[in-house]
Amino acid sequence: xxxxxxxxxxxxxxxxxxxxxxxxxxxxxxxxxxxxxxxxxxxxxxxxxxxxxxxxxxxxxxxxxxxxxxxxxxxxxxxxxxxxxxxxxxxxxxxxxxxxxxxxxxxxxxxxxxxxxxxxxxxxxxxxxxx
Numbered sequence: 001x002x003x004x005x006x007x008x009x010x011x012x013x014x015x016x017x018x019x020x021x022x023x024x025x026x027x028x029x030x031x032x033x034x035x036x037x038x039x040x041x042x043x044x045x046x047x048x049x050x051x052x053x054x055x056x057x058x059x060x061x062x063x064x065x066x067x068x069x070x071x072x073x074x075x076x077x078x079x080x081x082x083x084x085x086x087x088x089x090x091x092x093x094x095x096x097x098x099x100x101x102x103x104x105x106x107x108x109x110x111x112x113x114x115x116x117x118x119x120x121x122x123x124x125x126x127x128x129x130x131x
Contacts, residue, residue, distance in 0.1 A: 002048045002051065002052075005051050005052060005055055006032065006047060007024070007028065007032070008055060008068065008069040009050070009051040009055055010024075010028060010098055010102045011023060011024050011028075012054070012076050012077075012079070012080045013054075013080050013084075013099050013102060014099065015077075019115060020116075021109065021111050021115070023102045023105060023106050025109075025111070026106045026108075026109035026111070026112055027109065035101070035104070035105075043101075047097060047101050050095070051098060053091065054068060054083060054098060055068045056068075057079075058079050060088070060091060061082035061091075062075055062078050062082060080095070084096070084099070108121055
C-alpha cells in the first residue's frame, strides 16, 4: 500500500536534473523491493512515515490543502524545497529521511556514478565484505 506513496514522495525530493538522472531513473522500484526485504522494521517505518508526512504536509509548507501528488509540478517543487528547510524539526526530518533513503539508491546507480565521474560499484556479493 505504501509503495506508491513512497515513490511519489521520493520522486519529488530527488527529481532528475539537466545533467543527472533522478531517483526514479536510478531503478528505484528494484531498490525498494530489496530495501523492503533487507531493511530493519525501524528503517522501513521511518521511510513510510516520512513519506506519509511529506504527502500530507503541503498545507504546512506551501499553504495548499491537497496531498503532494495532486499538486501542480511547480508547487510540488516549492513543497519539496520548503520541507527540507521547514522550521518544525520533525517536519524537516521527515523530508531528510526520504532524501537519505533515496541517496542509498541514487548514489549506487551506475549511470549516476558515471555522470559524477566515478567508477561503478562492483556487484554486491550479498554477504559481509571485509574490504
